[in-house]
Amino acid sequence: MSTLASPGFWAFVGVVAGIFTIFALGLQLQFGFTGLLNFGQVAFMAIGAYTMAILVVTVEMPMWAAAPIAIAVAAAFGLLIGLPTLRLRADYLAIVTIAFGEIVRYIALNQHDLTGGPQGSVNIGSPETPASYNDDWLAFQGKVQDALSSVFGNVSKDTAMLAIVWTVAIVLIVVLQKLVKAPWGRVLRSIREDEDASSALGKNVFSYKLQSLAVGAALGAIAGLFFAFQFSVFSPADFDPLTTFFAYTIVILGGTAKMWAVPVGAIVFGVIFAGTRFFDFPPFSYFDSGERAYLRLIIIGLILIGLMAFRPQGIFGKREEMVLE
Amino acid sequence: MNANAERPILEVEGLVRHFGGVAAVAGATFDVREGSVTALIGPNGAGKTTLFNLISGFYRPERGTIRFAGEQIDGKRPHWIAHRGLVRTFQITKSLARMTVLENVMLAAPDQPGEQAWRVLATPGAVRSREREVRHRAHELLKLVRLDALADDYAGTLSGGQRKLLEFARALMSSPTMVMLDEPMAGVNPSLGLQLLEHMQTLRDDLGMTFLLIEHDMEVVMTVSERVIVMNDGRVIADGRPSEVRVDEQVIEAYLGAHTEQDGVEGRTA
């Protein structure tokens, strides 16, 4: 292996892993704990990013007000699609949620006036002036960077972002862990096991599914916000179904129904994903960088198949539980 | 005999439900008296489990009404009905396989503030203390059904008979007014079964709990129940004391007839 990239690159990978962690936490709650096959999670990421950007650019709302609104809007959409679809059986729910995700992406792609169309966030608002929504965040990030630098010496922008994203991720994991270990989480798991049994024991299954969906949607939106902050621009192409599939890989890789497994899965996934850039030995050396992108996705696909075939419980799951499914 | 003995806790009238053109329940009418142990019997395919599903809200009746403690419950959803104090168990047991035996029973506890997300975060103390109560009561019920040693095992590892016992314990957890048990003794060893029946009678005598059992074991039916309701072809064909029902001509006819015909498919069609 020749020179692996600079620490700066790995800080970047860490940020992306952190964003994916938050994104996958939502999926862990919906799929891992509640058994909801939501394959449209990326739509909530898009709704979070776009709502915030649109509010900041067109209405000139400060980002610190726009962001919570964006999260609330995503949660509201979660409730909205949940209401008619949560009584569908698992595979139908999967298809419907993919369709929902695609509808959101199509709207983002084609409603130029609202979302800026294919060029994405730069095009929001008036087409002449490139739109920017990230000033507030970058200022905040700068402050964090300065604060960290005064303690740890020279800290890069990406490292500051890394610290922020992972702090938020860990706080979210702690809160979610509390919730799922509590009787609330017990109800969710009972829904995953057998809805009818849960219902017969007096639990309002529908309400809990909606809650799971809404909280998951909010988490997806938070990930979308961090995505927007990190890259300062985004477009509809950033929110395609592949992202949701990656999150499923992460959740299954770490182990379903274990909150603390998600960051581990995300980091492993991130390392595999980014690391293949630098493998200079065959067979990787035969492919140029464009081709390696495809190779990465083939590897991800094989990992998914391999996991389901040989280790469906993931890294931290228990074999016994798989047998009981 | 207490004064409640004559008052019906469950009133079913003219219940009708078809599946794919076949009438699974074709006009069932009967009452269950409060504080009684009542048996529901009938040949396979008579519609007994479908009836349970209708009463507990899993199926919607096409015609007819159901009243529980004077309140109309037909058309209501299962969790609402369970909340009102009418719980049921399943013929094909529904254990929550990847949860422990203890969790299965604790789940059934009512009034656990920890089941609301905001209370987990806002009032953790109240949640914790209720959990302690719930865990204690769950262990008691598990001791009753002799499953306490397996409390931390996954429910999915239990045998068929053990799952029946788990369903029984779960049903009692919420201190219900009435319990509908669908073949509660199937696969359970006879002496334990006997103890459960005695416990049922104790609950009936001390707390006025009502039990409606679907049972195939005629000895159990005759010795334990005060009333027997007989179904055949989706209808109630007899309703009375065990001694009366056992010599009822229609009942004998139904059972003899069922032996010569092929068994029907009862309950859910998928």
Added chain:
Amino acid sequence: MSELLQLIANGLVTGSIIAIAAIGLSLVYGILKIVNFAHGEYLTFGAYMAFFVNVTLGAPMVVAVLFAMASTALMGILLEFVLWRPMRGRGAGLMSLFIVAIGLALVLRHIIFLVWGPSPRQYDVDVFQVYDLGPIRLSLSQIVAIAIAFGAIVLVGLMLARTRLGKAMRALADNRELAAVTGIDIDRVVAYTWLLGAALAGLGGVLLGLVQSSFNPNMGFTLLLPIFAAVVLGGVGSAYGALVGGIALGLVMEVSTWAALAGGVASVYKSVVAFAVLILTLLFRPQGVFGKARYV
């Protein structure tokens, strides 16, 4: 009016391609209860196999079509023996199989990306040759596509109705438990179903590549949701339902852009119309047009 007729003609073209692709998906879904999320990639594979024969090797389209069907069928049966059957043998549940299908889709699609690259491709046919049939204008490709598609539909329809294998397929897809007790060799019928479904998918892929001015490795995935919509609309497990559903969906998608319908849906949103049909069908009549309502 002539605009409407043109849209109907276009709808029949799109619809018949969706129908062909939907048959295989519906039968597999009905028999194995697997949502083969990789089905779109079977189409793409067929399209590129035809490209290889027609453009790289310079053979006529007829040969390319046959090769595409054969090679995709082969891939389909190979995957059954190498992937699906072993997974079923391990007792994999529906969710596991769904995720396996997603993994498979990723692998197939990106192998195609790796080999042929992302640039749009075309077949070696005259794309400018058009024919006017009254008020309707169709390109040679569209006419060829619709002719082949309808021919295939008739053949498949006959095969399903008249042959023992066809009847066994339909029976198994409709009610597996019941069919099994009649002594049908399930594994054999399953294998043939994959063969048929994959061959049709390969054919659908070539036809799709023909009627679009160009195609790329995402083509199958782009059509996947409309194909699902057709399957659900017709009733899962019903081959005839998939046929009717596909054609109906194609018509709905094209005619929805008709200006007379309050300005019509914008052309870019045609797929969204398909998604809407899918969602509405699942909400209001999940058993589809030809399915029986199931009480579970």
